[in-house]
Each structure stands twice: as structure tokens, then as C-alpha cells.
Amino acid sequence: MQGTRRRAAPEVGAAPVTQLAEVERLVSELDLSATTTHAELAAQLSTLRGRPIKIQPYPAAFVAESRRIDEPLPYGVWLPNPGADYVFYRSEATPTHQRHIILHELGHICCRHIGDRTADAGRAEPGEPDHASIANAVKRAGGFAEDQEQAAEAFAYLVERHTRPNLSATGETPAARYRLLED
Numbered sequence: 001m002q003g004t005r006r007r008a009a010p011e012v013g014a015a016p017v018t019q020l021a022e023v024e025r026l027v028s029e030l031d032l033s034a035t036t037t038h039a040e041l042a043a044q045l046s047t048l049r050g051r052p053i054k055i056q057p058y059p060a061a062f063v064a065e066s067r068r069i070d071e072p073l074p075y076g077v078w079l080p081n082p083g084a085d086y087v088f089y090r091s092e093a094t095p096t097h098q099r100h101i102i103l104h105e106l107g108h109i110c111c112r113h114i115g116d117r118t119a120d121a122g123r124a125e126p127g128e129p130d131h132a133s134i135a136n137a138v139k140r141a142g143g144f145a146e147d148q149e150q151a152a153e154a155f156a157y158l159v160e161r162h163t164r165p166n167l168s169a170t171g172e173t174p175a176a177r178y179r180l181l182e183d
């Protein structure tokens with residue numbers, strides 16, 4: 001977690017990462033083993049970035065609202081809130097899918113896809129996001145540029161390949177996964 005691994009920490013103001021080679025470098029600098037969980041990875045990224053990452057299902061009110069208006073929530077969203085980054089995910093997804101959704105959002109975070117909004121690293125008091133901020137994050141979820149979606153997806157794929165070697169026998173390549181996009 002020290003030395004060269006520190007490079008996985010964001011440089012404030014640095015450009016978003018979108019190139020596959022750069023995503024591969026970021027993932028190679030993480031401390032991953034076959035048993036690393038997404039929670040452990042989030043804890044590691046929290047330490048590297050000096051900003052907590054909190055992962056939780058969408059609040060019940062959001063799930064109820066999305067059912068009421070028959071508009072499914074994105075599988076996952078990243079909400080950079082003062083003091084902490086939140087990742088919300090759809091809890092009805094299968095555990096494997098949930099893990100992929102969360103890794104994808106961690107990819108957006110690690111690749112700095114919302115540059116300056118994450119620059120409040122000095123804030124000590126993480127506040128729970130309010131309804132309006134979650135609604136904004138949901139609205140924005142489809143708004144990442146396609147190359148950023150591809151980078152987040154490649155991040156998820158590469159972390160899965162490092163942490164679940166049994167899955168790498170499928171013959172999939174990062175380039176193939178690059179085309180499999182989801183929020």
C-alpha cells in the first residue's frame with residue numbers, strides 16, 4: 001500500500017482516465033488477491049484517495065419511487081458527496097451482478113470520471129446524501145462519455161480477473177468487455 005502503489009491515488013485536477021492501458025496500470029497498482037472482496041477494494045481505495053467510499057443499496061424510498069413511475073433505477077450510481085463517495089446499487093441484482101456493478105462504479109471513481117467534484121478531500125464530516133443529491137446522481141448516471149463507460153467496465157473486468165481467477169477461463173478479453181456497457 002505504499003511506494004509505487006500510492007500512484008493509484010487521484011491527483012486533484014488530473015485528467016480522467018479513459019485509455020485501456022492506463023486502466024490496466026491503475027489496476028496493477030492495487031493490492032489485489034484471489035480473495036479480495038469489493039468491500040476490501042473500496043477500503044483500499046478510500047485509504048489511497050483519503051476519502052471514504054460508502055457502498056449501499058438504493059434507499060427504499062428510491063426503489064419505491066422507481067416502481068411507482070415504472071422507471072428502473074440505474075444498476076449503480078456514484079455520488080461524490082462532501083466528505084465521502086457513495087456508491088448505490090440495485091439490491092435485487094444477483095450477488096455476482098452486484099459485485100460487477102459496484103466494481104464498475106469503483107472504476108469510475110478510480111479513473112476520476114467526475115474530476116473536480118471529488119476534490120473536497122479535506123472535509124472531515126461525511127454527511128449522508130439527501131434525496132435530491134441521489135436523484136441528481138441517478139439522472140446523471142447515463143451521462144458519462146462512452147470512453148469513460150468503457151474504462152469503468154474494463155476496470156471491473158480487470159479487477160474480477162485478478163480477484164476471481166476462476167472466471168478468467170471464459171476467454172473474454174478486456175477489449176471484448178470494453179464493448180459490454182452498463183451504468
Ligand SMILES: [Zn+2]
Pocket residue numbers: 104108144148149152182183
Ligand atoms: Zn458507468
